[in-house]
Amino acid sequence: MPNMPKHLPENDRALVEAAVAGRGWSLLLLPLLLLALFAAPAVRACSTYYEPGQTPRTPYAEVAAAPIVVEARVIRPLADDYVEFAVKRVLRGTAERRIRVSGRYFSDLRTYGGWLGECFHDVYQAGATYLLLLSPDDKGGYSPNASPLQFAPGHSSLRRAWVEVAAEIVRIEDDLPPDQRMAAIRAALARVQHPKASETEKFKAARLSEQLDTIQATQPTSHLIWLHGELEAGRIPAELRWNPWVEDWTVTSSDGTVTGPHVYTASEFRVAVLWALSRPGHPDAAEFFAGLAARNDDPAGLFFAIIHMAWDDRRADAARLLSTRIMTVSIAEVHKYIRMVEKSMSGYTDRDGKPAWHRDPDLRAIWPDLAWRIMDYLGRDSSGRIFDDIAPYLMVPDPIAEPDKALWLTYVTTDHPLLAWAEKQLRDPANRVEWDQQYEGWEQDDPQLALQLLVGERKGEAVLTELFCRDGKSRMGVIQAFRKQLTRMEDRLFARMLVTPGLSEEQRDGLLLAAAAAASRFPYSERDFLPILKGGKPIAEPLSCPMRKDD
Structure with a gap:
């Protein structure tokens, strides 16, 4: 590639060269692109984060933790994503005869395309009866505390078993002191474990055994x-x-080994x-x-x-x-x-x-x-997003002295006051003169902090566009800011810059290198950037920059 920027490391130069050439899956680009592909998480219908040591809650534990437990039948859908239920029986707490529960109503649940397995769900079949585990919400209704227990028509024995088990759980948890509850569960289990146990009794035994055979936070x-x-x-x-x-099942291999x-x-x-x-x-x-x-x-x-x-x-x-x-x-x-x-x-x-x-x-x-x-x-890169709730209370008297803190605050909050500070820094005529006079002045720490704070922020789009169109020095400063703030590369301004006429080879190389780094580091960005790296043109409106003296 002619006029390859000399300041690029050898690996970066090779990466940009392969990207700009648009030669498909070149050997130089392949490792980076494979990394981007294989780092992407597998698609699942739903997923749940569990903490170290946390065990799945048993139905007993779900009932024990719910403030309100009712048996209720679906009546009709309501506005604001609520469903109306007719309460048949209150097992814990208090509830009116008709209640509003947040969730989705289906006349035929078979049309629901989501996942009804292990994950929490709040979808309700017209006319069906449920055992609802609820908490009051702040809108005069109720929200599910856990997945509701659904009863299909024709399974009344199972439904009654669920309700009877829940009533037994509420009795044990609400009427007995903690130190007596495990013994009470064992006694209730003994009553339904016998040679002539009915299907209902076997069902009860399974639910009670689960609480005894697992480690639960609801245990004394x-x-x-x-x-x-x-x-x-x-x-x-x-x-x-x-x-x-x-x-938890046994597996017999071809050689007869039982695991x-x-x-x-x-x-x-x-x-x-x-x-x-x-x-x-x-x-x-x-x-x-x-x-x-x-x-x-x-x-x-x-x-x-x-x-x-x-x-x-x-x-x-x-x-x-x-x-x-x-x-x-x-x-x-x-x-x-x-x-x-x-x-x-x-x-x-x-x-x-x-x-x-x-x-x-x-x-x-x-x-x-x-x-x-x-x-x-x-x-911060290795620990991920933690402690976000400190952001409104974290002070930064001098952003220049604490650049990492300033960048983090604008990343985790919306319209932070530091954005106004950054825009003021970039619009200050004295600052512009000083940075223009220095070698690579717009790529040094002070202007770079202000630029990076505004990258990816709609509030900063106007001043970033102005600086990108102003002259070559400030344009490279903006490009460098995008390269450093890869987490915000989805910003539409980046694509508009890339298709703007009159880019120098160094400027285009800098933008492509940013795209390559974003695609490798953030798998969710690959859809936006892999086509660009293979020679595709972003679908975006070019920036309308007036003719400049250095063009």
């Missing part, structure tokens, strides 16, 4: 601590040996118990977790102690423990648990949308900066 604190003690003594109760995340369900390792079992204990509803586990936090050789115990403190509304204590101990734990261990720390510190937001840590006046003053330092310690 004393039971979970007992499980932890059994593990420390070298024992895992036989009924709890199987890890529910691994296929059974996956058995919990000691580490997996312990993390599952600690996760359940750390959840809201276990304030009496404070002493247990204090003992774990005092150890210096137990990262999992330390982080679950922090998480328990936060869910127990002792977030200031959690923040102090985190700040003094995080540097004593490997970064790999921190990455395992930091999202759970974030979630527990944020808590369930108030009606005004503010996070839980903001309710503590002392914590309100220190947590944003502490959370930022944690992100900085972990590396």
